[in-house]
Amino acid sequence: MTMTTTNDLIATAPARRRFGGGDLAGLAVILLVAVLGYFLFPNNLALLTRIIAAALLVLSLDLVTGYCGVATLGHAALFGAGAYAAGIASAHYGINDPLAMLAFGIVAGAVAGLICGFVILRAHGLPQLVLSIALIHLFHEFANKASSWTGGSDGLSGIAPTALLGLYEFDLWGRTAYVFGVALLAVVFVLLRLIVRSPFGMLCRGIKEDPVRVRSMGASPKIALTKMYVISGAVAGVGGALNAISTQVVGLDSLSFTMSAESLVMLVLGGTGSLFGALTGTVVFMFFEDVVSAANPFHWLTMVGALLIAVVLFAPKGIYGTAAAFVARRKEAQ
Amino acid sequence: MQPIFEVRNLKRAFGGLAVTNDVSLSMAPGDRVALIGPNGAGKTTFVNLVTGNLKPDSGEVRIGGEAVTGVDAIGRVRRGLVRSFQVTRLFADMTPAEHVALAVLQRSGRAGRLFGNFLGMPDVMAEVEELLGKLGLKELMHRKVSEIAYGQQRLLEIAVALALKPRVLLLDEPAAGVPQSDTGRIEQALADLPADLAVLMIEHDMDLVFRFAKRVVVLAAGAIIFDGSPSDVTKDPRVREAYLGSYANASHAA
Ligand SMILES: Nc1ncnc2c1ncn2[C@@H]1O[C@H](COP(=O)(O)OP(=O)(O)O)[C@@H](O)[C@H]1O
Ligand SMILES: [Mg+2]
Numbered sequence: 131m132t133m134t135t136t137n138d139l140i141a142t143a144p145a146r147r148r149f150g151g152g153d154l155a156g157l158a159v160i161l162l163v164a165v166l167g168y169f170l171f172p173n174n175l176a177l178l179t180r181i182i183a184a185a186l187l188v189l190s191l192d193l194v195t196g197y198c199g200v201a202t203l204g205h206a207a208l209f210g211a212g213a214y215a216a217g218i219a220s221a222h223y224g225i226n227d228p229l230a231m232l233a234f235g236i237v238a239g240a241v242a243g244l245i246c247g248f249v250i251l252r253a254h255g256l257p258q259l260v261l262s263i264a265l266i267h268l269f270h271e272f273a274n275k276a277s278s279w280t281g282g283s284d285g286l287s288g289i290a291p292t293a294l295l296g297l298y299e300f301d302l303w304g305r306t307a308y309v310f311g312v313a314l315l316a317v318v319f320v321l322l323r324l325i326v327r328s329p330f331g332m333l334c335r336g337i338k339e340d341p342v343r344v345r346s347m348g349a350s351p352k353i354a355l356t357k358m359y360v361i362s363g364a365v366a367g368v369g370g371a372l373n374a375i376s377t378q379v380v381g382l383d384s385l386s387f388t389m390s391a392e393s394l395v396m397l398v399l400g401g402t403g404s405l406f407g408a409l410t411g412t413v414v415f416m417f418f419e420d421v422v423s424a425a426n427p428f429h430w431l432t433m434v435g436a437l438l439i440a441v442v443l444f445a446p447k448g449i450y451g452t453a454a455a456f457v458a459r460r461k462e463a464q
Numbered sequence: 465m466q467p468i469f470e471v472r473n474l475k476r477a478f479g480g481l482a483v484t485n486d487v488s489l490s491m492a493p494g495d496r497v498a499l500i501g502p503n504g505a506g507k508t509t510f511v512n513l514v515t516g517n518l519k520p521d522s523g524e525v526r527i528g529g530e531a532v533t534g535v536d537a538i539g540r541v542r543r544g545l546v547r548s549f550q551v552t553r554l555f556a557d558m559t560p561a562e563h564v565a566l567a568v569l570q571r572s573g574r575a576g577r578l579f580g581n582f583l584g585m586p587d588v589m590a591e592v593e594e595l596l597g598k599l600g601l602k603e604l605m606h607r608k609v610s611e612i613a614y615g616q617q618r619l620l621e622i623a624v625a626l627a628l629k630p631r632v633l634l635l636d637e638p639a640a641g642v643p644q645s646d647t648g649r650i651e652q653a654l655a656d657l658p659a660d661l662a663v664l665m666i667e668h669d670m671d672l673v674f675r676f677a678k679r680v681v682v683l684a685a686g687a688i689i690f691d692g693s694p695s696d697v698t699k700d701p702r703v704r705e706a707y708l709g710s711y712a713n714a715s716h717a718a
Contacts (some may be wrong), residue, residue, distance in 0.1 A: 329569045329577045332562055337554040346515065346549075348541035348628060349570045357576065 153323050156406065157316060163413075164312040170361035175304035177420055179376045182311035183209075185412040186318060186369025187389075188396045189405060190239075193362040194247075195394070196402035197326065198355055201259045202250060203390050204266030208363040210385025211242035212370025214273060214280055217380040221288040222279065228291040228300075228310065232371045239367020240360045242269075247359025263387065270385050285381040289374055291454055300375070307376035314368055322405055324360065334358055399441055404438025410450040466529065468493050468662050469545070469632040472689045474523030476513055476570050483509045484520070485686035491632065491662040498664045498677035498694075502707060506686040508550055515547050516540045527632065544631030548621040548638060550666070554609045560620050561605040564592045567627035595623050599653050614647030622653050633657070635665040639672060651675065682706065 167178045187209045195201040215238030216231040225231060250261050273280045280286050281443045298306045326329055333354050336344045341351040374380050383389060392415070400411020418437060423430035445452035467490040483506045483624050487608055491497060501507055512518040514525055516537035518707045524533050530664040535543070554563060565582035568591050569575040582588045596602045599619045604612050609620065625633055639650050647669070657663055667673050673694070675681065680697045682690035684706035690697055697703055 238615070268566075325578050327581050328579050329566070329575050329582060332566055332582070333575045335558060336555050336566055339557065340553055343516070343553045343555070345537050345545060346517070346541060347567050347570050347624065348538055350538050350577050354576065361578075442605075 136265065141282070141405060153320060156323065157320060160319060160409070161312070161314060164315075168308065172303075175308040176376070177312045177416070178362065179304055179372070180308045181413060181416045182308075182315050183369045183373040183376070184393070184396065184416055185315060185409055186372065186395050187366050187386050188400075188408045188412045189318065189322060190362045190366035190369065191393050191397050192402060192408040193322070193358055193407065194355070194367065196404070196408070197338065197387070198334045200359075201255065202262035202357065203259055204244075204246065204262035204264075204269075204392060205362075205366065205393055206385055206387075206389035207246055207266050207269040208239050208242045208366035209370040209373075209389070209393075210269060210273065210380075211363070212236065212239035212367030213368070213374045213380045213384045214238070214286065214370070216371035216374040217286045217289045218279055220290060220374075221286055226290055226292045228294050231291060232314075232368065235367040235371025235374065236364045237367070239363040239365070239370060240248065241363070243359040243361070243363020243366070244356065246363070247356045251355050251359070262390075262403055265391050266387050270382060270387070273382055273385050280380070280382075283382055285379050286374075287379050289378040289380070291375045300378075304376065307372075307425070311372050311376065314372055318365055318368060319405060319409075323363070326405065330354070330357070338400055395438060397448075399438060399448055401451025401454075404450060404454070406454075407448050407450040411448060414449060467491060467526075468528055470524075470529075471514060472524040472525040472526075473666045474510070474513055474689040475521045476509060476518065476526070477521060482686050484513055487568065487683070487686070487687065489691070491664065493631070493662050495662045495664075495679065496677050497662075497664045497679045497681060498673040499664055499667070499681045499682035499683060500670075500673060500697075505706075507683055509686075510635055510683065511547055511636050511666070514634065515545060527579040541628065544629075545634070546625045546628045546630035546632070547634040548625050548636055550640060551552055552614070552621055554617055554620060554624075557608060559606050559608060560596055560601050560612070560616075560623070561592050562570045563609070563620060563624050564595055564627045565589075567624050568592065571628050573644045591627065595627055598656060599623050600649055613646075615642040615649070618642050618650060619653060622650070626657075630661065632662045633664070635663065635667075637666050637668065638691075639667060639669055647672070655717075 143191070168314065170179060187205065190208060191202070191205045195202060212235035216235035219231050219234040225234070246262070246265055249265055250258055253261050270461040274282055291300055293309055294306055300306045333344070333349060337351045337354055344351050370384060373384060396411040396415040397408055398411070399415055400409065401407030419434060422433050441449060447455055470490040472488050474484055474487045475482065489512060497671050499507055499510070513520045516535065524531055526532065527545050530543065530609065532543060534542050536539065547573060566575060568588050569582060582592070592605070593602060596605050599618060599622065601619055601623065604616060609617060619643070622635070638654070639647050642650060651672060654665070656699050665676060677694055680690070680692065681688055682697065682703050689702045689706060690700050
């Protein structure tokens with residue numbers, strides 16, 4: 131953990147910002163954790179894959195909320211759009227190649243991102259939050275009503291992905307799905323690292339701090355944020371497609387307010403505005419949820435609540451953000 | 465010379481109070497104009513109207529002969545009308561290098577690029593270093609803006625504006641809040657502005673105004689009451705009255 135934070139800090143320290151080093155270290159940490167997970171929880175790979183899918187959603191949320199300052203409680207709309215698109219492609223159109231399903235998920239996520247961005251970016255602050263809530267309810271209701279396509283409240287079944295690359299069947303233990311998920315996460319992570327520090331990423335950070343200033347530099351915050359929403363939708367779409375492919379069902383919960391809110395909780399838990407924050411928050415939340423709900427099915431929500439309050443009060447930058455700031459201070463003190 | 469910047473009969477009222485009252489003004493390339501006037505005269509409002517940050521009730525703004533009254537703030541910047549802010553508006557978490565780089569990238573149509581980093585773009589870095597070097601900010605270029613002194617932030621405001629390569633530059637009190645010891649640097653920066661740039665500077669420091677401007681415009685209660693040479697401005701009875709009036713009000717209030 132210490133190693134992660136140090137590397138990430140070095141990578142983001144402006145004077146030393148370079149390609150390669152920090153990205154490779156970050157990627158190495160992700161892969162290391164993934165390998166560890168594989169050997170530590172060989173019977174629980176389905177959970178780990180679910181964590182990866184959620185991590186993709188939280189990363190996607192981080193792009194618009196953490197990096198651009200957009201307030202949203204409806205982000206699962208993008209994830210659900212990806213999940214349903216991948217699922218419907220398979221269940222209704224016989225498009226069972228997992229990579230093709232993935233492509234459907236990405237495109238649908240991006241389109242949902244465009245739609246949500248178009249609506250949500252018309253407002254700011256609380257009205258923006260309300261619009262996002264309205265949107266997720268509309269998406270949810272639409273999926274519920276279009277039951278001949280989505281299976282409605284029964285969920286969409288009949289999803290039957292064929293072997294990955296024609297070689298690796300999606301086995302009962304979820305090994306293929308897990309490796310597929312890890313590979314997707316790794317690719318997305320590297321791409322997002324590039325985007326976050328690109329000129330566009332810098333523009334978005336500027337917009338988050340002061341859109342009026344950005345306008346008086348001749349750049350359009352609305353166009354930039356819409357573009358970020360589309361990218362964010364594509365990332366959430368990857369997560370949704372992964373979920374559809376690995377679980378072979380898609381339920382209305384993947385398009386729910388609850389899921390949207392939980393993804394925001396995970397992001398805040400880990401720390402907004404950093405890719406590692408998003409990943410840390412997801413892993414901690416999902417593990418905590420799984421472990422605590424198994425140990426005490428009646429009070430696990432209480433404990434999740436307590437954890438969240440503790441983090442918000444004592445580590446307002448989130449678990450990762452606070453750890454990173456701590457390491458940075460230690461380095462400066464030396 | 466053909467004016468690069470023209471304002472005709474600009475009007476704006478806030479709740480019945482005419483804050484900009486039929487203001488007309490034009491500037492040619494290379495002009496150095498100081499816009500002065502008592503506090504609350506409507507100077508910042510004038511800048512906001514001209515840049516498109518505020519909508520006028522009536523009147524017209526032209527840049528390079530083109531009417532831009534219907535063009536938004538972004539479009540006016542792209543046509544070469546750039547401003548700085550009276551109260552520094554910078555991105556606290558970003559570095560001076562990032563500020564200037566963002567402006568350079570935006571100007572050259574690369575601010576939307578999804579890959580690469582300005583540190584690895586030699587042409588951008590060359591411009592960043594040159595501009596920040598000129599303003600004495602090169603040593604601080606990789607510090608966060610929140611960690612540098614206010615005077616340096618004011619200089620960075622100017623650097624960002626210049627990085628956009630404006631044709632018309634509106635500086636809203638560039639030296640406001642800067643300690644006396646640092647105003648020299650700002651004055652130097654003003655003296656070094658590109659010769660063909662039309663500059664309108666709002667400023668209270670009269671020494672700075674007299675050294676900088678070849679023409680002074682006085683705004684009082686939203687209207688231009690004087691437009692002429694610096695040597696005449698202090699002799700003008702209406703200007704004296706406007707300033708005396710505001711001092712009288714100030715002392716009355718106090
Ligand atoms: N958005 C606004 N709404 C109402 N009144 C305003 C607004 N902006 C400025 N004013 C008023 O307009 C007058 C001129 O303000 P301003 O342009 O900031 O003056 P200056 O920059 O010359 O000191 C002031 O009386 C101010 O209170
Ligand atoms: Mg003012």
